[in-house]
Amino acid sequence: MGDFNHPDICWRDKTAEHKQSRKFLECVDDNFLLQVIEEPTRRGAMLDLILTNKEGLVGDVKLKGSLGCSDHKMVEFRILRAARRACSKLTTLDFRRADFGLFRDLLGRIPWDKVLEGRGAQDSWLVFKGHLLQAQE
Secondary structure (H helix, E strand, O other): OEEOOOOOOEOOOOEOOOHHHHHHHHHHHHOOOEEOOOOOOEOOEOOEEOEEOOOOOEEEEEEEEEOOOOOOEEEEEEEOOOHHHHHHHOOOOOHHHOOHHHHHHHHHOOOHHHHHOOOOHHHHHHHHHHHHHHHHO
């Protein structure tokens, strides 16, 4: 929870105008985090965020009036103990049952030289991550 100061991020579409905000979105995505606040917290912008790594862990999010001289709304929320039961919907990987030979074969079929040609490090990572997640399925 905190004030992240990225007013240009559209959390619904996961888009941003500024490079720094796009990097922040990528970081949130790369770490499998979910942002749960749905309303603006300061002058029409969603600056204050609650990030969680488990769906259903945070609930009853409410925005309240300002505290003292602050121009941000107060954020009230609950951490739900029942989230452990709700996590049964969350897919987790069982590495003991993984077919690493198939995984290696699927990734080995990709012509990496051609796929990554002319791309920078960040773009190459996103392409690789997409193929990795696809092979994981």
